[in-house]
Amino acid sequence: MDDIFTQVREGNAFQVRIWLDNTENDLNQGDDHRFSLLHWAAREGRTNIVDMLIQRGARINATNMGDDTALHLAASHGHRDIVIMLLHNKANINAINEHGNTPLHYACFWAQDQVAEDLVNNGALVGIANKFDETPLDKAKMRLANILKDRAVQLGQDLQKVPFKDRSWLGYKTRSRDALLSRHTGIDIAQLNLTSHIATTHSGEVWRGQWQGNDIVAKILALRECSVRNSRDFQEEFPRLRIFNNPNVLPVLACCNQPPNLVVISQFMPYGSLYNVLHGETGIVVDQNQALRFAIDIARGMEFLHFMDPMIPNMILTSKHIMIDEDLAKINIDDPKYYNPDGTVNGIDEDLTARVNMADYKFSFHEKGKLYTPAWMSPEALQRKPADINQKAADMWSFAVLLWELETREVPHADLSPMETGMKIAMEGLRLNIPPGISSHMSRLIKICMNEEPGKRPKFDMIIPILEKLKQK
Amino acid sequence: MATSPTSTLTPKKKEESFLDKLGGTLARKKKAKEVNELQEEGKNAIESPTSPALPDIGPEGYQLDENEERSMIEPQSRDDPKVRELIKMLLDWINDVLADDRIIVKDIEEDLFDGQILQKLIEKLAGLRVEVPEVTQSEQGQKQKLQIILTVINRILQHTPQWNQNKWSVDTIHCKNLVAILHLLVALARHFRAPIRLPDNVSVNLVVVTKRDGMLQPRRVAEDITTTNEDIGARFERDAFDTLFDHAPDKLNLVKKTLVTFVNKQLLKINLEVTDIDSQFHDGVYLVLLMGLLEGYFVPLYDFHLTPTDFDHKVHNVQFAFELMQDAGLAKPKARPEDVVNQDLKSTLRVLYNIFTKYKGQGF
Helix, strand or coil, rough: CHHHHHHHHHHHHHHHHHHHHCCCCCCCCCCCCEHHHHHHHHHHHCHHHHHHHCCCCCCCCCCCCCCCHHHHHHHHCCHHHHHHHHHHHHCCCCCCCCCCCHHHHHHHHHHHHHHHHHHHHCCCCCCEEECCCCCHHHHHHHHHHHHHHHHHCCCCCCCCCCCCCCCCHHHHCCCEEEEEHHCCCCCHHCEEEEEEEEEEEEEEEEEEECCCEEEEEEEECCCCCCCEEEEEEEHHHHHCCCCCCCCCCEEEEEEEECCCCCEEEECCCCCEECCCCHHHHCCCCHHHHHHHHHHHHHHHHHHHHHHCCCCCCCCCCCCHHHHEEEEEHHHHCHHHHHHHCCEECCCHHHCCCCEHHHHHHHCCCCCCEEECCHCCCCCHHHHCCCHHHHHHHHHHHHHHHHHHHHHHHHHHHHHCHHHHHHHHHHHHHHCCCCCCCCCCCHHHHHCCCCCCCCCCCCCCCHHHHHHHHHHHH | CCCCCCCHHHHHHHHHHHHHHHHHHHHHHHHHHHHHHHHHHHHHHHHCCCCCCCCCCCHHHHHCCCCEEEECCCCCHHHHHHHHHHHHHHHHHHHHCCCCCCCCCCCCCCCCCHHHHHHHHHHHHHHCCCCCCCCCCCCHHHHHHHHHHHHHHHHHHHCCCHHHHHHCHHHHCCCCCCHHCCCHHHHHHHHHCCCCCCCCEEEEEEEEEEEEEEEEEEEHHHHHHHCCCCCCCCCCCCHHHHHHHCCCCCHHHHHHHHHHHHHHHHHHCCCCCCCCHHHHHHHHHHHHHHHHHCCCEEEECCCCCCCCHHHHHHHHHHHHHHHHHHHCCCCCCCCCCCHHHHCCHHHHHHHHHHHHHHHHHHHC
């Protein structure tokens, strides 16, 4: 059988694309040695597949069991265009593997002269020593070593040797995911090592736990009673929430369907929801740029969900249903600029990703007749059945509220209870005020997305370029 | 006539020919037929203005023992709009209950006397089986059957035999005495808390005939079929509200006032106000909104009828509010949605008081 890893290695772009289009496939999964698809594509020089994987949100700095990144593999095999591509996508240029080797070590050792030069030009340090106290220059042949040395000096590098420091205990490496994760659908609640109770909300009890070595959150749905029918509907609805192929969608990993317990399992996200990050006390500073990145992330996630046919119903877009993922692997953890003098790591909030949380899907039988977040909902969604409105347009309204929230850093209609909010929006024309001080572009975008006429609201694919432009400014 | 279980379903003509076929073997039937004719004649005589106002006293009426009493309904009472309304409502209810059995009852007197329908009705309502022959044709068989059924009914209603004796008996039911049938049905509707609001204070005028010194002496008596509706929801174990209603009606207003204050504190947030607790909760709208306000959610307007127009809308709303209450951990309301919709004050107060008890101390 040709599995997906073989397809990637052999460069069957068509097959890989088909595989990636299946929502249940996790493009960040690793094989037995935790080589990800990106690792294999980089190693075998499949440029088009590397490109495809990056577009789909592959983790650039995921490591295999030897702590190699894709860049290590591309560098040692001399795939110059892939090295450049990875570097443009924030690959960690000075990442060290279990031997303490950087990609430059390998480029030097395998005499990939061009690649080595590219690496140095892009900031690879020539002085990093591996476990055996060897720098890349020690690994290179004389001629190459001299060229690199000169280039480094030109670029103002301090040629002083950087001694090897074992930082693996920091736990900041992100291995490729356990491929088993996306293969499981129903599991036994007893297998979840539920360790601590996080919260009890209107929708259910939330627990932290471990499952097959992964940090997970398990939400036990709150139900007055769990009927056979509920269990059947649950079984029918949850598989669609296992969306692994989009970086801005956080999938439901699996579910336990064991009446009276219906449990939804997803990855643990230490920062919690966007709502938490914006209005809670996480201490994370969300600057204007990060806010825009979040907006773009959410728009991409929604664009993806709107593209599904049939669409998944009952996803209510609010900041509470957006999770903030720290893509730690994106950070150049070995890059000195991230280190404080005392050795602690800073700048972790640099590269946070927003992801639409499928675990917040509202099951058809769950919390019937109750809407806890009307402030984010369009007037028509409060009044008419989901089947009777344009769901995509209604989501766009919710997105506008999110933009407003990201700009003002306020909770929409914070002074009103949900019932008051809903009645006033639906019956009395209550709307959000766009305060002065918000850029005229953003204010205009919010107004367009919040058009009273659902048909006149834009689509997500139309506003992503606008948001990108705003970010560049 | 007595042969068909649902006699109006069978055309009369057919029945007669069937009887004719039985011929001499069922002489008793023939006699009954004669009696019917006599009855008809008597009726006509009464209704014609010139004749003395002697009411229809039934076949047995003519064979009274000395000092024995018989009562029958005064013909005008039958046309009383309230009585007609009551009859129609009871018929609709019975048909509703028996819809699954594909039984349609059209005439309250003609269709119930033989016990067949009553058997089905009590079986359905009480969820039991009464062991009687399915179809009986002989009068005696019918009466035996009726006896069994009425015993079952009386046991369920837990009435003393004397009490029942006054209202209905095998004989009165079997001879299609409208008053007895109405009493029986009203008692059943009340007991099983039929989801209908029976008209208040329905009474019929009876003519009671006593035989004295060989002479029939009539007198008129008004007989109450229903009184006020206080007792619709009264089938649960007695609680504080029964006591309140029975023993301290003066305190009722105080309770109402407390509840109105509590409710308005919530509803005013969405610019609504209750002034009359008796009539403003029956459509369920305020109950739904109240639950949303207390529990911290918005109820999408497509899940209930914000401006209900008919009975079904209102029942849906109240039913829905009950669901929300149970989701919130409140006990299942003892009242039925229909009771609240029918503006039964006691049921409405019980529901509100239940909510009040849970939320009063939570600083709302």
